[in-house]
Amino acid sequence: MNRYVLYLSTAILLMTGCTSEPKKYSESTAPSIYPDFTEITVPSNIASPNFLIEDEAHSYVTVLESGKSKVCIKGRKVLIPLRKWKNLTAQGDISVTIYEKREKGWARMKPFSIYVSDEIDSYLTYRLIPPSFMSFQRLSINQRDLTSFKEKVVYANSMSAADDSRQCINCHNFRNWKTDEMQFHIRLEQGGTVMYRHGKLSKLNHKTDSTISAGVYPSWHPTHNYIAYSTNHTYQRLHSNHSNRVEVFDEYSDLILYDHDNNAVSIIENDSTELECFPYWTPDGKTLFYVSAHIGNPTLFQKLGGVAASTQSIRYNLYSKPFNPDDRSWGKKQLVIRADSMQKSITLPRVSPDGRWMMFTMGSQGVFHIWHKDSELYLMNLENGQYRSIDEINSSDVESYHSWSSTGKWIVFSTRREDGMYTRLYLSHLNDDGTFTKPFPVPQKDPQHSLKFMFSYNIPEFTIEPVKVSARELAAFIRSNDAQPVNYEQKREE
């Protein structure tokens, strides 16, 4: 009997223990790993944060420990098996020790921790796009299961159109982090706004004679069947000698409201002296935040060359506008932050699901901050109106699009911190005191993925469930249906 116990214990030890963990070693400094997953806080359900040890050594052993679980991985590429990783996270914070074998024997690098926190929404939808200027031959909206490394195509522009007439697909958006209601736009070939609502697909053309374009940047109303959109005439110019490379700007822009039940759009804001953009609802649906740049007399402004001639001095302020969702009436707009007086420009206001915080992007000028290296993320406490630069997550390069998880505990944001060109997605946890934990990139199966992948990730949006319509269904629908017109209704003022 004892013999069997011994066998069993040995077997368990072999399975859980680390026979390769060096016994003799010297102590050394902190290891250099890529991506930098040291001292990060991860969601308890996230996929394993595989990494590469950058230090030069003959051989490597990495030991991950949490509670009674211990995982040993040999080699420079630390690929943590998903099941073992889940076992580790189930037991709490993880200690990571890396041993490096050098000329004089093994060295134990300074251990680091990976802290385990709240779960994150399991799905992240984003667009994959090469960081080109105008070409979009290869575009797809993809969905990543954050609890594993599975990624699927939601829709790709190669599915409905031939190579030379590819569509631009953009602005995918979900209602309340669920996928029963989803929308995205298709420009050019077979264009329109594709709406998926409770199993039914439709394609709409929001452009009317009274609006300047179809809907662009969307915000789905949390309680009623409305979507607020900006309408934009967007252009871009080239920097001749600047690392920002491109300047994207709106010559004209307004805000509209689409009422799905009545299939009608109405104007929210179309002040000719202003360029309004990026609407976003508060969780109660009674206030719409948006940004707007003052251009003064529009005729004179256009005579002077319009935005194209003054891209460096166009700055957007933050506004809010009360709304009564029941009768669709609007109150007067209110200035929330006057950024232009600080020589700053605000974009992408997004309110946390509990309505306590608002995150926005602020740079020195312009509306398209993904091309502005000085753009940073800011957090505003909506209870007291105080806001600050989120220094703990900002970098010296671009921070731009950002989204809250459904619990409001996690954020995902796009950044070009790695190489200044390719946009990558980073996650961070919001602490109760309004500070964020050290941001880290969305884990990838191959830790060198980011270094080798030649596409940018943009418009990251969390959902709690996978997209319910297949890419094939979407493609078949898009191919065989023209965009349907919408009606135009007068704005209702309070």
Added chain:
Amino acid sequence: MNQKKENNKTSLIWYSRLILPVALWVILNLCSADFLLKVEERSHFEFDWFWFTGFLKEPSGLLSWLGLFFTQFLYLPWLGSLLWVLLLTASGELTVKIFKVPGYLSVLAYIPAFIFVVYNMSMGYMVYLMNHPGYFFMPVLGYLWALFTVVIIRKPHNPASSLIITIIIGFAGYYIAGFYALAALITACADSFRSDRSRLSRILILTAAAITIVLSPILMVSTTEYYIGTGWTLGLPDHVHTVPLLRMQGALILAMIVLLLISLLPHGELNGKKYIPIIIQCALLVGIIASTTILWYKDANFKTELRMIRAADNMKWEEVTRILEKASQSQDSDWQPTRVMVMLKDLALIKTGKDGDYAFSFSDGSCEQKRKWDVPMSIQIGHTLGFHYGIPGLCQRWCFETSTILGWKNIIFKYSAMTAILFNNTALSEKFLTKMDNTLFYRKWAKEQRKLVYDRSLMQKTAPYDLVLPLLCHEDRITSDLEGCETFIRRHFTGPSPVHSTPMYDRAALLFAMKSKDPTLFWTRFFLYLDSNNPKSIDRFYQEAAYLFSQQDNSDPLLKALPFDEQTKNLYKSFQNLAQRTGPKDLEEANRIFPANLRHTFFYYYYYVNNLKLF
């Protein structure tokens, strides 16, 4: 006696099958090495697992990968072309063997190979638009796969085994070779009907092939993000820009139809008169050689451009002008260069400091490139011009546009890396240099460039940066290049002067001011040039322009008093005399009337080189 004659006949066939590949290899190297180098620089192959797995995501990806593997050897044209010719030869020889093509028709077995030769070598400017990775070698590799498929399906005689093998090789083949595998199945079916296999076996092969041909693309399309219409033709170059699909795919489909027809050829030698096989053989050979010769793209300007671009990319600036000079000497007096040539020539002269003495000693003009489809100059050399003219924004733009439209290429990685180095972006430089580290022939280049990433002081004395930095003195401007990259560069140099200019920049700005023919702009730039360059004597063409503008009615009398060389004054006098006497209406007439010494003056450019079609 009969045996001897038979031997002679066989020898003729054998020699022609030996001589043709050798001749093709020699011609490729003697006449088209520049083109082969262009094919190579517009491809990219990495020895990297991550990169390889990218090809596994789509059917025919493996064939693409293999195509790119071979394409990299075109870096050494003799080697790449040798591999290509060997593969082509193998395709012909194996066709003869596998289908037992009778001797008198054996040249027919080479027709697919020659279609591939014509397809690639008739490309001309289409080489800039080819977006299918590995396209150069893919047809012959796909064809070889098709032959392999036929052989494998032939093996089992048992009906059940035939069915299983056909389905396996069909589906696996589609994943490996796409269209070529589907075409192979059709050939295998035809082949099975000529073999001695049972009727059931044939029917099963036919059924299995039909199922595979119909289902494999549909299954693939239902699981990946591909347009359903392209499922059956995956592996063939796709429609791009303005080039019609027929041009991209027609010849390759034809080659596979020829394979099908070959599989149906009668076995056995021809009875009757002995000379008939030789006549047939010779006729086929002559037909092949003639059609290949006719269809081979031989435009002299294209060749000159390729050589000039290559010299510019390798920073051999003297060679750039030498190539143009040589090319223009072999032409008539009314010959005009293309805009690509002009832009490269001006660039080379600016780099070598010879713009003032040589800029107008070359013919100017806007000869249309001999091509059927629109190939913007930006796609051809936007990256080269942007980088070397000191406008990194333009270079970067066209690197990224090209990579998005046509895929990443060695030349694009090179310029992307160099631009990132110029912008002092270490991480991005590393990203691109690592891609080049993974190649066979650009590792050394990447290693050299990496030194600059970590020691920027080396840039001042390392090509090409040493001659780019002086042009990089301009302030950033936000502008558009939608009118074309030449117009963009012209506007760049005729725009506001930099606050801290350099002698090279001022010379470039003066040259473009002269090209604008705007006297006010000229004088502004002229004095800036004098100020920064402080020349002992004013260069010939600057003097000509200054003299011409000083003679205009509204010019400042002080300008008339500038100390112009007697030679300039006399030349102007001769020019005026001839112009007044003959009064040519346009450039064509002027080219006939004016002697070379007067044609190659700024005066001539000013009065007769008008309405250039810029790109």
